[in-house]
Amino acid sequence: xxxxxxxxIEHYYQVVSEYLMNYSMQLVGAILVLLFGLWVAKKLSSVxxxxxxxxNIDVTLTNFISxxxxxxxxxxxxxxSLGKIGISVTPFVAAIGAASLGAGLAMQGMLSNYGAGLxxxxxxxxxxxxxxxxxxxxxxxxxxxxGHTILIDEEQVEITIPNKQxxxxxxxxxxxxxxxxxxxxxxxxxxxxxxxKLIQHILxxxxxxxxxxxxxxxxxxxxxxxxxxxYRYWVPTNKIIETKLAVNSLVFDAINNAKIEIPFPQRVVxxxxxx
Numbered sequence: 162x163x164x165x166x167x168x169x170i171e172h173y174y175q176v177v178s179e180y181l182m183n184y185s186m187q188l189v190g191a192i193l194v195l196l197f198g199l200w201v202a203k204k205l206s207s208v209x210x211x212x213x214x215x216x217n218i219d220v221t222l223t224n225f226i227s228x229x230x231x232x233x234x235x236x237x238x239x240x241x242s243l244g245k246i247g248i249s250v251t252p253f254v255a256a257i258g259a260a261s262l263g264a265g266l267a268m269q270g271m272l273s274n275y276g277a278g279l280x281x282x283x284x285x286x287x288x289x290x291x292x293x294x295x296x297x298x299x300x301x302x303x304x305x306x307x308g309h310t311i312l313i314d315e316e317q318v319e320i321t322i323p324n325k326q327x328x329x330x331x332x333x334x335x336x337x338x339x340x341x342x343x344x345x346x347x348x349x350x351x352x353x354x355x356x357x358k359l360i361q362h363i364l365x366x367x368x369x370x371x372x373x374x375x376x377x378x379x380x381x382x383x384x385x386x387x388x389x390x391x392y393r394y395w396v397p398t399n400k401i402i403e404t405k406l407a408v409n410s411l412v413f414d415a416i417n418n419a420k421i422e423i424p425f426p427q428r429v430v431x432x433x434x435x436x
Contacts, residue, residue: 191245198238206231222282225307271308277324278307287334292398294333296326301398315339315401338371338395341405345412346387348422353380353388359415360392367411369404371395386426 210227214220282305287293291302293312300312300320310327312320347356357378364376374395381391392412396404416423 187245191242194245195238195242198235198241201238202231202234205234219282219285222279225279273325274308274323277328278305278309280328281305281310281324282307286332290337292335292337292339294335295322295330298322299333299339313399315398317399335395335398337397339398339401340393341396341401341408342391342393343405343409343412344381344389344391345416346384346389346423347416348424349388351388351421353390355419356390356416356421359419360390360412363408363411363415364392364394367404367408369396369400370408371397385428386424 206227209230210223213223213226281287287302289302289305293299293302298312298320300314302310303313303319304311307324309324310322312322314320345356345360347353360378361376364370364378370376371394376392376394378390378392381389383389394408413423
């Protein structure tokens with residue numbers, strides 16, 4: 162048993178010795194080529210990143226492309242190094258191709274998200290800080306990743322949307338602000354001009370209400386019991402609720418202080434005596 166083990170060790174020692182004798186210089190050359198390739202890959206990656214930063218390319222896209230360049234260069238030099246020491250890379254290339262095909266089919270959804278993420282970063286239909294609505298979901302853009310985009314709604318809930326659900330859909334972008342709508346009903350005999358002026362003054366003085374787009378105040382409808390005064394204004398998306406509540410409170414106080422009646426819903430019923 163010991164003799165067999167010794168023969169086994171001697172056999173592999175002889176194989177390694179012959180390999181080193183035949184490929185020692187090639188092995189040294191392969192190591193030098195690989196080290197040189199790592200240096201070139203790092204340099205090219207840095208140059209690519211610097212060039213893209215100079216042209217103000219998005220940082221996510223910059224990091225992705227620079228890393229891709231680095232990986233491609235390293236793979237090229239690994240292939241060259243393997244060829245130097247007599248290892249055929251053809252079977253490896255075939256295996257990598259087959260594995261890539263299988264992985265691509267298995268991760269088709271993920272890859273489509275990455276492709277959509279690159280399209281978003283390249284075309285920039287929106288940026289971090291914009292307010293968007295897509296597929297009925299709206300919120301403030303918190304982060305844009307290659308695979309998904311994160312929104313924050315007015316209730317401070319984070320919403321993660323796969324990027325493939327954004328590209329190709331109708332996209333609404335109101336940038337940093339969101340539209341807020343409000344309304345109040347006043348009596349038919351009340352002075353609606355005064356009510357409109359009071360609401361305009363409140364909105365123009367509130368610090369969270371944006372000057373652009375311009376606020377809109379006017380008669381929305383003639384309801385059964387009241388003239389409906391509607392007001393629309395724009396506020397930062399992350400301050401929708403607090404601003405809406407504050408403005409509604411100010412409008413209510415101003416209408417009451419001006420002695421403008423806010424009527425209850427009512428119906429007038431006329432009873433006629435049968436003839």
